Amino acid sequence: MMTDASFSSVLSDTQRQKQNARPDRDFYRQPRLVQHVDERFRTRLTELYRERLRPGDDVLDLMSSWVSHLPEERRLGRVVGHGLNEDELAANDRLDRYVVQDLNKTQRLPLEPDAFDAVLCAVSVQYLQYPESVFAEVARVLRPGGQVIVSFSNRMFAEKAIRAWREKGTGRGRLRLVAQYLEATGAFASPETIHENPHVPPTQRFLGGAPDPFYAVCARVAADDAA
Numbered sequence: 557m558m559t560d561a562s563f564s565s566v567l568s569d570t571q572r573q574k575q576n577a578r579p580d581r582d583f584y585r586q587p588r589l590v591q592h593v594d595e596r597f598r599t600r601l602t603e604l605y606r607e608r609l610r611p612g613d614d615v616l617d618l619m620s621s622w623v624s625h626l627p628e629e630r631r632l633g634r635v636v637g638h639g640l641n642e643d644e645l646a647a648n649d650r651l652d653r654y655v656v657q658d659l660n661k662t663q664r665l666p667l668e669p670d671a672f673d674a675v676l677c678a679v680s681v682q683y684l685q686y687p688e689s690v691f692a693e694v695a696r697v698l699r700p701g702g703q704v705i706v707s708f709s710n711r712m713f714a715e716k717a718i719r720a721w722r723e724k725g726t727g728r729g730r731l732r733l734v735a736q737y738l739e740a741t742g743a744f745a746s747p748e749t750i751h752e753n754p755h756v757p758p759t760q761r762f763l764g765g766a767p768d769p770f771y772a773v774c775a776r777v778a779a780d781d782a783a
């Protein structure tokens with residue numbers, strides 16, 4: 557069920573479907589203390605956070621785990637984590653506190669309005685069945701002028717990704733989809749998209765294939781919301 561926060565629909569009911577319709581909490585019951593993307597991607601994401609997060613920023617890491625990819629040297633304000641597996645979140649030493657909540661069951665975040673300068677969502681947006689409603693909540697908890705940074709690659713637990721994500725197929729299509737989620741809230745001004753898929757000759761590729769492409773969508777709460 558979507559909440560009644562203000563937003564328009566981007567996805568049809570069919571596009572929200574997952575191949576594995578069992579509860580997400582069951583799927584994430586076992587902690588996965590692993591990295592979900594390669595080192596190049598992770599380094600690029602940390603660099604993006606270094607560029608965009610200011611010292612003292614209060615940060616929400618949405619759909620987090622035991623890692624947040626934050627620059628080690630950056631002294632932030634309060635860092636709150638959110639995810640589905642408590643053991644993973646408890647192992648994340650960047651978090652001051654965390655909340656466990658299934659966003660496909662309840663989108664309303666148990667967090668105060670205007671509480672954060674930045675909301676991050678790393679390599680997880682493909683699992684949201686009601687992203688319009690979730691990003692309306694993100695807008696609610698952001699301070700005026702606050703930013704959201706959504707990053708992803710081409711990896712996923714396919715059985716848990718929504719149909720719209722699987723059918724988009726390309727990075728560009730998925731960037732557009734995430735931008736539409738943000739636009740649907742009416743709160744974010746012109747999302748910026750980042751697409752980096754450097755060509756690496758096959759002879760230089762490490763075992764296991766091509767490097768993970770890097771995609772991100774960044775946006776700030778529109779100035780009108782600051783009124």
Ligand SMILES: C[S@@+](CC[C@H](N)C(=O)[O-])C[C@H]1O[C@@H](n2cnc3c(N)ncnc32)[C@H](O)[C@@H]1O
Binds near residue numbers: 660
């Ligand atoms: C691929 S992991 C990414 C974790 C972390 N952000 C990272 O960069 O390694 C996907 C995360 O999405 C979260 N997640 C998946 N489905 C969710 C749901 N229905 N509600 C809340 N969180 C969910 C899980 O907790 C899981 O840790």
